Amino acid sequence: MQAELITIGDEILIGQIVDSNSAWMATELNKIGVKVKQITSVSDDEAHILTAFKDAESRADLIITTGGLGPTKDDITKKTLAKYFQSKEMLLHQPTLEIVKTIFAKYNAPLLDVNIQQAMVPDNCEVLLNEQGTAPGLLFKKDQKIFISLPGVPYEMMNLISAKVIPLIKEQFNLPPVYHQTILTAGVGESFLAEKIKDIEAALPAYIKLAFLPKLGSVRLRLSTDQPATAAIKAEVDYLIEQIIERIPNFWIAKEDIPIEKAILNLMGQHQLTLSVAESCTGGTISQMITQHAGSSAVFAGGGIVYSYELKSKLLGVNPDTLAKFGAVSEETIIEMVNGALKNFATDYAIAVSGIAGPDGGTPDKPVGTVWIAVANKDKVIAKKFVFGNKRTQNIERSAMAALNLLFRLLKEFHS
């Protein structure tokens, strides 16, 4: 069972918006055992869209398109679908018209003819009622293949996928049960991990695949199988997961597909521990990563963004003499920062980061990319110096990842 996703609209091709819809749809389809073979972004151009439809039809059983269903002139998906499926006429879809009317009434906006057109649909499609917007989902069948056209507005698309499309696919296609497991690692590179487990990888049966998925500072290892997920296969994958983590005791973070800060929140939540931060060069990035997760307030108290010397002293009690003598980016300062956070913010654990993100501020003995990171609880402080590169954004992200990784290691030492 293979699917293809086609996004229609110039806005992706000119780089105005990032196609996050496709990643979301791919994730949802994968969960039910539908493999996405290709994702294609095409322009608002009839010939181009028709070619994309034809190519996708030749490869996949299910084709989902998003976008191009708006009321303006450049939205031509509906017309193009009607042409591709040789529809005879456009019919008014009354339930959609009711929704259009309700939406315009709610915003007190005049209902124009172009808005009423939103409720017209090709005569040979099935309508997937969109309760949150004016463009309905459309479903066409051709031989054994299914085409579904959805609006590009993320929440409308998501709602239609979850409420209508997924149940419908499950009903229409005989889907294989799928199984995959992910290990999150941090602090080492892809090739190091590959070397550590090369015999395990070499001995994998043909039906189990291993993928290395690197991101700045972390690598996820994913084992997956395209076979029906029998109990035996699940047991085999799970056993391999255990074999792999045994090889990398100091580098694996979680046996699930979650980011490192979520693994930290989970572990700290289980042990009812609290966390604060003292961020200088990361400037809020660590806090932002943590607080994006619902429920983070159970663990995370907050902290200080201490960009200036003054705030380092005022919020964390860093001795001005220490700053004057050793500088803000030094072992002495970072230890005072992390201890100050523990004490002033009254948490069980704290993270402190101070570095030179760049592009300015480097010196011969402390070049751009020099970062001191400390993590601590009441019994132990770990302070470590890193020297990253010369790109600001990357230095900030790497510092955040390294700090979270150090914290995770310290947590494991005390709460394994």
Add this chain to the structure above:
Amino acid sequence: MQAELITIGDEILIGQIVDSNSAWMATELNKIGVKVKQITSVSDDEAHILTAFKDAESRADLIITTGGLGPTKDDITKKTLAKYFQSKEMLLHQPTLEIVKTIFAKYNAPLLDVNIQQAMVPDNCEVLLNEQGTAPGLLFKKDQKIFISLPGVPYEMMNLISAKVIPLIKEQFNLPPVYHQTILTAGVGESFLAEKIKDIEAALPAYIKLAFLPKLGSVRLRLSTDQPATAAIKAEVDYLIEQIIERIPNFWIAKEDIPIEKAILNLMGQHQLTLSVAESCTGGTISQMITQHAGSSAVFAGGGIVYSYELKSKLLGVNPDTLAKFGAVSEETIIEMVNGALKNFATDYAIAVSGIAGPDGGTPDKPVGTVWIAVANKDKVIAKKFVFGNKRTQNIERSAMAALNLLFRLLKEFHS
């Protein structure tokens, strides 16, 4: 001059990562007058990649691929390119090997055979030296067409595009001169802006196009022309820009394509003003947005991430009675927060945000999405309540945008 982008790797097709590389590349290519015709994401599968190459070659003059250049077995882009271009052998590229060695020496990691393989390149390609990673960029020519293969790691790709690919395209292809100007607006929607300038839009000459580019909480208006950018055309575009901003005095932020926080940093920097933050529900997002910009430390002192009641009182001096009586999400608290930030962090301006990002924490009179925002200087405090939706991430982003917009308005009042 048309280009196509091909991203190679299962991680996009399974939804594990969002393809933000393509949007970035499309933006950069657009700037120099190269139109992206299609973006295609394919799996780590030789036959599939070869088909994608062939299809793209039939439509475009320039094909840029990213991904699949790592050291592990699932990375097959280099091998597949060698096959497509009928390379005879793989040669060691000494400058790349030096970089590989330097990187491994820097991180004190053992240099493995797979790492050395990174420096092997097809005999019939030109190498685009990647100074930041182990996978070099590869360039192949076929008739008048150019194929470029880049690593998928964003900063490596970005650096290669900016430093090598763009100059090379400009040199090899006869590109039309392009001219466009952008206005950043915040606080109002696309249709409101369209209404305000509808006569200007209707009167635009055929060779000048207006695009509305909305993002959460802000809309950019972009005027562009596909004509040779003569002095007369530039003057005409610039005049239209002035006409448009006259219509939206309270909503335009900048006459350049920069984010709102950068416009704030520029304005505050000019007037030597300082800023601090007191972030509750935005949890570091505002600080992170500001500090991603080089030189932000000249304006930004830092602030408090005050997730807990305790830190609201401790760092900002919010009266515990105020919190007990009115709650953390109230006008009374937000005013104490912003004044506390001004005073304790000793800055000219401060931002404070406190709200219920969700999904939990809502009450009948303060549902999820309720956010109080205040901005202040020593002479004035503006506090405003917003009610956003029920999505955590969106509520955080909208709160950050609304806070920055309020700050910009206050700044304009005092330093226009």
